[in-house]
Amino acid sequence: MDNLSASHHPQPYWLQIAGLGGWLVFCFAAAGVGSSVTLPQIPAWYAELNKPAFNPPNWIFGPVWTTLYLMMAISAWLVWLRSGWLDAPGALGVFCFQLLLNTAWSVLFFGLENPTAAAIEIVFLWLTIGATIVSFWRHSRIAALLLTPYLAWVSFAAVLNFSIVALN
Template sequence: MATPRTKDIIALILLLVLCIGGGAVSGLLSPPGEWYAQLNKPDWTPPGWIFGPVWTALYAMMAIAAWLVWRKRSEKNVTLPLIIFAVQLALNFAWSPLFFGLQRPDLALIDIVLLLIAIVATIILFAPISRSAAVLLTPYLAWVSFASVLNLALWRMNL
């Protein structure tokens, strides 16, 4: 029988694999490609090489945040916060296929606005359970806020 510490380590590893692996799969299944290269872009569009390292760090922080909340399951009701976390993760994973795969910045914009709402809800729900978990999600919120504005600009510039 696994010890509580072993269960914690396994849970952390699974969450890291889910978040980082899911993000990687989403990105690999729908890479930017030629379509994105030909879009009109604002001057403040980050260089392509930055996205991989930023998302890897953000996915790791998301996994750790969820893990910190999951570890409190014996003390607090973590079901709703973790469900909302899963919803925002699904919205996150849907963005690349919508934007790059379907080449639909309009649908991706709807997705990313819903994602922002879900991230804020996750932070609000995580905060009373683990302040550290909520803080770990703030860079993610900032990056997705920026990505939302970029998504809007790309959509408008390429109508």
């Protein structure tokens, strides 16, 4: 099921590579929007918040998120490659929606300095990531599995978010 040559929509090699490039640009554009509202707040507003003892050091977030966005792009690419937009519009649509919610969380938490709104929103993000994994599983098990570290990290981020709300 995950053999690229077994795709329902065989595509020329150049189109497969272009597709990967497109998914990478799409995912890292979302990351860029999130970073643009997050990074200025790290030494300012975020530094002043009370945080739980298990809060990771700030330097860990960049490498973790870079890895997760890379895995998200590859995951979406695998579904697109295997099934295309026409056979997987729901799966890829849910993926795009979770990416929008991912970006919205950064805007709520850091941009608007509103951890409470972000805590509410992260529940919907978590559910949408879960829905993406379920829908991707039908098209590519590898694609679905590539999203599980993302779900785990957002689970941790949710606990951290709710703790920050409670401490502030």
